[in-house]
Structure formats: C-alpha cells, structure tokens
Amino acid sequence: MDVNQLLAGLTTVARRDGIADVTGVEYDSRRIKVRDAFVAMRGETTDGNRYIEAALTKGAAAVVTDSREAYEELALKHPTLPVALVERGRRALAEVSAAVFGDPEKRLALTGVTGTNGKTTTAFLVESLLKSVGRTCVLIGTIEYHVGDAVRASEHTTPESRDVLQVFADGVAVGASEAVMEMSSHALEQERVWGLPVEVAIFTNLTQDHLDYHGTMERYFEAKLRLFEGVGTVPPRVAVVNVDDAYGRRIVEAARHSQVLTYGFDEGAEFRAIDVRMKAGETRFTMMTPKGMVEMLSPLTGRVNVYNLLAASAAAYARGLTVEEIVAGAARVGQVPGRFQVVPSGSGVTVVVDYAHTDDALRNLIALARELVAPQNGRVITLFGCGGDRDKTKRPKMGRAAGEGSDLVVLTSDNPRTENPSVILAEALAGVKTTTGTTCIVEEDRRGAIEIAIRAAKAGDIVLIAGKGHEKMQILAGGTVPFDDAAVAAEVLEEL
Template sequence: MLLRELLEAVDIRAAGGNHDVRLKGITYDSRKVRPGFLFVSIKGFKSDGHDYVGQAIKRGAVAVVMERELELPPDIAWAVVQDTRHALALLSARFFGDPSKQLKMIGVTGTNGKTTTTSLISSILSSSGEKVGLIGTVHNRIGARIIPVSHTTPESTDLQELLGKMIVEGVGACVMEVSSHALALNRVDGCEFDMAVFTNLTQDHLDFHQSMEDYLEAKLKLFKSLNLPGDKGIIKCAVINADDPAAERFAQAAGGLIYTFGVKNTADVYATEINVNARGVSFNIGGKLGSCQLNLHLTGLFNVYNALGAFTAAAALGVPQEIIKDALENVQGVPGRFEQVDAGQDFTVIVDYAHTPDGLENILKTARQLTRGRLITVYGCGGDRDRGKRPMMGSIAAKYSDFQIITSDNPRTENPAIIIQGIIEGVLPLVQKENYLVEQDRRKAIGLAISMARKDDVVIIAGKGHEDYQIIGTEKFPFDDRREAVLAIKELRGDKMD
C-alpha cells in the first residue's frame, strides 16, 4: 500500500517527503521495524516513541508519523497528526484491509465477567456453525487455533493484524474482551462493533483512571461507538446488565437496539428459581427473547449473570434457543475462573482470577454457600496498581473467610510488605490475629493453606487464575497457582513429585 493511500485514513496537520513510497509494514515499536516500514511514534508511560525515530530509520523505516515535527533525513516521508495513538489505530485498520468491517464484531466490557462471557458467547456461536475468533485475557483464538496473549486487548496494530488473519482463515464472527485501558488508549479505534455487552462496573484500575467516573467514561466509549454508521447492513445492538447501577448510563450512550438482562431489576431477559450447588447452577430464563431451563457446570450467582449476558447476546444475534441452551450446558469451565483443582484430596481447592473487591466477594460468597467445613482464602494484591482496593480486599476476605493467608500476587516493582500492609488495614478491624497470617512467598502460602485444610474445607486461591507467571520487579517468573496447589497436595500425601 502507498503511504499516500494509507494517510487518507487520518487528519494530517503537516507533511513532507515522498508519499508515493510503498509500505511493507506498520509498527509503533522501533525494535520491530523492518525495511519499508512505517513507524508511528507513540508517547508511552515510560518512554516516548519520538525519541526512537532515529533508531527506526536505521532499521529501515521509510516513513514516520508523529505528533511534532522532527528533523529527518530528506529521503524519509513524514506526517504530523494530533494524536498518534488514534492515528495508529486508524492507519493499522486501513493497512490490514479494515477487517472489522468484514466480521461480525461483539465487544464485551466490564470489571468482572468479561472472560467467561466472551467464552460462553464464542461457544454458542461455534455451536451454531460459525467459525469464531476470540480475543481475551486467557488467550486469543482463531477457530480452534490458540494464540498467546500479552494484553487483554492487544495494541491497535497487533489487533488489526489479528483480525486480518481471522478474515484470511474464514472467521465470520469475533468475540472480544474490551478493556478500559484499550478504550482509553484508543486501541480499538478503527474497529466497527456490531454488538457491545456490559457485564458490571466496580472498583478497579483507579491507578490508571484516577476516578470511577473516568473509568466509567472509558467503558462507555464502546457503547457510544454503536452510534457510528456501519457498512454491514446489521442493526447494532447493546446488551446491558440491568442490575448494575451504571446500566442507565450505558443505555443512554448506546446506539441501535438495547436488550437488558438481570436477576433483581426488570429486564428483557431474566433468571428465576436459581439453585447454586457445588456442581453448578440451575435456573430458568424468561423474557422477550425466549424461555428455557439451564443447568450449568459453572457455579455461583456471578455465572448466572455471565450466562444471562451470553444468552441475551446470542439470542439477539438470531441464534436458535435450543443451540444456545445446549452450548451453555456443554461448557465445562473457563481456565482460572472458579476452577477446581482435584488431586484426590478430601477437601476442595478452587483457583480464581478474582483480583478486584467485587470479584473476590463474588467467589467467596459462592464458596461460603458450598463450604461444610472452613473457608481458607489465599490472596494478595498486585503492585503498581490501584492502592485503594487493598483494604477493601482485606475486609471482604475477613468477612467471608474462616482463615486467610495474605501473600504476594504480582508485586511488580513495589515492596510486597507495603502491599500486604495495605490489605491488613482492612483486615484488622474485623478479625483477630489468630484468624490470619502473612506469608510473602506465594508458593509457601499455598502450601500452608493446603497443609491446614481438613475434610470438607474449601481453599480459595485468588488473584491470578489462569496466569502461569508471577511478576517480581520487572521480570516474569514461571508460576501457576493450579500447579502449585497440586504439588502441595501431593507433598501432603507423600506422593512422588512429577
């Protein structure tokens, strides 16, 4: 593609050089530049891409897009735009052939439940005969092919390239987790969404968003995008959790059709006769999009909401009810989401990604219902992240647990002891010292919980879920809560280690 053709996608403030140069690629990372590439200079949190323009040119960049004019070699084409993040998204979409315009695009946003909801919608669409692409926290997927992830929602160039591959491989629909970071940082600009699903909104990421209103506004961008004209001939649709206090804000922002789901408030799709047990949850669905009984292998009230959101989305897309029901009932679980670890022990061990106050409360409420013995909780909070949620997490764990072990999550560059002290501020008003302990080493903390568990106890290991690493300082180390739990159980029984 010629640079001139590509730049038609953005508003240019100033430009120079030969815009008839043919581009072989586009990137925002100077280390990934190859001969013939366009380099887009983005201001990051720790570095500024404008400082790496020289490096990009040395590696073969033939054109540069930037926010301020720089002195460049005369043979380098250039353009200045107001916002290079926004421009990167639009340029990337154009470079890879505007793939979202050729896909049925379903975006799911919210604090909790995104991963499970996207997984459920993907399963339903696959069962209906559609080849589905999935973009999310656990992994990306094209049909049955798994692709590793680094962000919940990829950077815009990586996202558009992935969507382009989906087109090549015959994908018809893409279900995507859309994070607030991605929305705020313009990563999904250039994507044409046909449906937006809202799960819930509770405190998280306030280190980045600064306030709940700012966090909410970021989420609303996905629903506001439904008001933009599209070329697919599809009526755009919003699916909204009616029980969330922010539901009305999302309804006001959305374009196209609006469907709501819920348990407590009046909704278009609702659940009744909910029965939660250790094996799963059963309930009846009613409302304007159909009615049926569901018996899920997933448990917990929070999964009632996830299933309702998926049912509503699929029904609104025209998937027959019997296919939706069969698909939901056939889902055995989602990695790291209330995932049971069974190594032959006579107590229950559950690993969950819960790393927000609301997420932790949801899983502990469910675990409390299922516990005949004691509820033992292992958890921590991430470093370099929202400090305000730490005492909230502590008070929630204290409220529902019989015993808690406070440990490290991903401490990153923060001192784990300082993170833990923030958690303890929420613990101390509610429990005695003998009802909790601190063990900074997460491996040892899991081992302690397993060693003290007795028949009918439930051990919850919260915070990391599917993650197979731990971030200490700026490095990632191999670490999987599920594997550590299995090893601890085997050690307790004296089994030989694998």
C-alpha cells in the same frame, strides 16, 4: 500499497509525499521490517518518536508522527522520506493498520465486552455459543487469543490497534465471520480500539478498580461508556447491559442509538434468571427471554457465572442464535482457565483458583464458596494478595472482604512489582483486622502460603486461591519469575 495513497487516507496536520511501497506497519521500532511504515506516537511510559532513527535504520519506508519537532527534523535529515504529521498517534496507527491489513474489521461482526468483573468468562462464553452453531471466531482477551481453532498467547487484555487488526486479518484468512474482544477501560480511554465497528457491546458491572489510572469512579465509568458511544465509529447496533448494576442503568439511559437488551435478576430484565440451583461443577436455572422461558444447565458454578451466562445469551441472541441453540451451547461450554478453576483432588478438599482481585469479586467468590460447603458444614479458607503499583485504596477493602466471609485467611504476595511486599501485606492486613475473630496467617512467599492454606483444610472444606487466576508468572521488583497457582496447588495436593 503506495505510500502516498496510504498517507492520503489519514487525518493529517501536514504531509510530505515520496516514492515507496509500504507492505507493513509497526509502532515498535524493534519489530520493524524493510518497507514497513513506522507510526511514532507518544505513549504512557515512552515516546515512540525517540526511536524514529532506529526504525529507519532497520528499513522503515515511511513515518507517521504525532510530534511536530520530529516532523521538522525529518524534513532536514531525510528530505525524500514520506512523512505525515498527525494530531493523535493512536488514531493514525489504527487508520494505517486498517489500510495495510485490508480493513479486516469490516468483515467481522464484533462483540465487545467491558466491565470490571466477568469480561473474560463472558467473552469465552460468547465465543463458545457462536462456535456451537458452526461459526468461525476470533477471540482477543486477557487469557489468550483465538484465531479459529488456533490459540495464541495474550500479552494484553486489549492490545494496540495494529495487533488487533493483525489478528483480525489472520481470522479473516481462515474464514472467521465473528470476533469477540475484551475491551478494558485503559484501551477505551487510550483509543486502542479506535475505528473498530462494534456490532454488540456488553457491559458486565463496575466496581472499584484501576483508580490508580482513572483517579475517580466517574472517570472510570466514562471510559467504559465510550464503548457504547462508538470509538471513532457509530454506536453499537445492540447494547447488552446488566441492569442489576447502578452504572448499567446509566448506560441504558445513554445508549439511545442502540437496541438495548437488558439482563440480570431484576424483574424488568429481558434476560432474567430465576430458580437458580447450583453445586460445584454445575449450575441450573430458568432463563426468561424475549421468546419465553427456557431451562439452562451449565458446568460453570456460581451466581457470578449466572450473570456471565445471561450476558452471553443475550449477545448470542443479538447475533441471531435461537434460544434453543443458546441452551444447547451453554450445556457444552468448557471451564475458563483461572475462573473458578477447580484443581483435581482426591482428598475431599476442594481447591479453587480464581482471578478475583477486587473486593467485590473476592466477596462474590467467598459467598459462592460458602454456599458450596454449607451442606457439609465445611470451612472457607481464602488465600489472597494485592498487586503492587496499583490502586492502594482497595487493599484494606479486599482484606475486609476476605476476613468477613472466611473461616481462615492466608495473606500473601500477588504481583508486588516495584513495591515492598511487606508494605502491601500490612495495608491488606489492616482490613482483615477490622473483622471480628477471623484468624489470618501472613506468609509473603506465595508458594509457601498455598501450602499452608491447603494443609490447613480438611475434607468438606474449600480453599480459594485468589488474585492471579490464569497468570503463569509472578512480577517481582527483581524481575518476572514463572508461577502458576493451579500447578503449585496440584503439587501440594499430590504431596499430601
């Protein structure tokens, strides 16, 4: 498209026109192609304005910058280059990308999911329900991206707007009419989802996480709340909110410009679960809906997945599915990788891989395991670790949660990143020691720890391998190495 037309659509501080035809957009100079527009913006770890010359060398046809210094320097060094100076680089990236990709966000009905726990499973469930009635979808989330039936690797829970809009455009090209996205608190606060019109917004819950970034729970909540206020757009048409959560009740009060559908176990919830019955690989419950009661059956297990099913059901209802279609779709959903993922075993021991990486998620996971082993008088063996370079205050809390609910705890490394693993282990171990009489084995090597946990189990026991879930890598100070909890567990089980 004509560069002057492109730049004219931006909210600019200053602009210099030129002659160019722009065919793409990038914010990473390493990915620049000839005739791309380069959006140079300040980020959390680097400043894209340092790479303007590299982008021009590779053929960038125009530059959008959030640095006045860079703008003035370009006027001297490249007087004929089309350049725009903007106040907010990420907003400009979203606006330029939407124009270059042909505004695909306007041709998809977007469901956004936010919250501490349950985002990934809820997003998968919403997509599954929409697909069950023949709709083609785009999914963007922690585990992977979907474009129709094609699966792509996920680099971020919520990528930069340029990459979101590329996926949306690819989805529109294959006939997608729906999009489902996990929207992290980081992405909402950093405006990586700027300008995306949200049709349905889901709030799952809020528990302590990411305080290394947000600082306080209130700021963390305020970041989540942005989804329901509209990030550069009008508020969502429908807000689906967990009213069993105290922060959810605050969102109900704030979402005055949206239709609100509530869910939970609370009597006032419009989508409510009663008479829950579950076993490994199956959950049944009666769901109260605005259209009456229906019987739900799902291959997913646990109370947390009842919440996820309620949220997805309310969102699907908001997207026009009947309760009968929701019931039929819920019965056919598949297992979500790394979310209560059962590793096949013929030993009588149940081994589960789960992404639980907060004290609340760990406590819920252990409570579910306790319910499942109760009929056999089995034990709960919990393996967990804590991530490095992240909120340190939750480490003893996770240790306490593991110690209070488990018969045996195996403490190991998660993703230590640049921190000393032994320091992380000591901080988590302090929490375990506040419980009474729970045995804790410390093994820094995660592979060795998984073997210890499984070898300690007997028929009727359940082994929980928590923290990394779907992840296929372990991040160490010396670099990233391949590591898959489920694959390692399967190897150990086969050896046994």
